[in-house]
Amino acid sequence: MAPGAVHYGPPRIAGPALLLFAAVLGVTSLGSDAPGRLLIGVAVAGALSAALWTLGGPALSADLDAVRIRRVVGRHQLPWSAVRSVQADSRRRSRAVEIATDEALFAVPAILLGRASPGEVVTALSELLTRSRSRQTTPEPGD
Numbered sequence: 150m151a152p153g154a155v156h157y158g159p160p161r162i163a164g165p166a167l168l169l170f171a172a173v174l175g176v177t178s179l180g181s182d183a184p185g186r187l188l189i190g191v192a193v194a195g196a197l198s199a200a201l202w203t204l205g206g207p208a209l210s211a212d213l214d215a216v217r218i219r220r221v222v223g224r225h226q227l228p229w230s231a232v233r234s235v236q237a238d239s240r241r242r243s244r245a246v247e248i249a250t251d252e253a254l255f256a257v258p259a260i261l262l263g264r265a266s267p268g269e270v271v272t273a274l275s276e277l278l279t280r281s282r283s284r285q286t287t288p289e290p291g292d
Contacts, residue, residue, distance in 0.1 A: 153280070155273045157262040158207035158219075171196035208261035209246065211274055213281050216248060218255050225255065229281035235274045237267035246270045 171193045178189035210217045216232060218225045227250060234249045244259040246267045259267050 153277065154210065154212035155270075155277070156207035156210035157257075157265050157270055158209070159261065159263055167196045167199050209257050209270065211277050213277060213284060216274065216277075218248070218257060227255075229278055232278060235271055235278060237271045239267065246274070248274070 174189050174193045174196065178186045178193070181189060206219060208219050213229075215226050215228045218227070227248065231250045232248060233251060234247075236247050236249075238245045238247050238256065244267050245256040246259075246262065248255045248257075257270075262270055
């Protein structure tokens with residue numbers, strides 16, 4: 150990433166740990182009855198999907214050009230010129246970072262930000278937004 154870039158996501162160790170957990174559950178299902186194997190199978194599927202999510206990279210990243218949001222299905226890259234506001238929403242039980250454009254509101258839950266709080270993320274993103282806008286309005290030398 151470029152200097153000044155930020156990225157937020159679950160710790161990288163979470164993916165391998167969840168894969169190990171899924172393997173252990175799979176082995177324990179060998180000695181279970183049919184209903185037990187079904188329940189363990191559901192748990193294994195959940196652990197595998199969570200592991201793949203954490204191994205997929207940061208949920209939120211940004212630099213002076215754009216903010217990128219990774220979702221379960223697809224990714225969004227929003228140029229700073231399209232971003233209207235960045236704020237922390239702590240009204241709900243699950244706190245989140247909200248990024249608003251004219252067309253949509255993107256919410257990234259705090260659980261996907263790793264160890265950073267929504268307030269810390271908003272501060273960093275707001276600084277990048279300000280720097281990006283000042284860079285866009287400052288004429289280049291020789292213009």
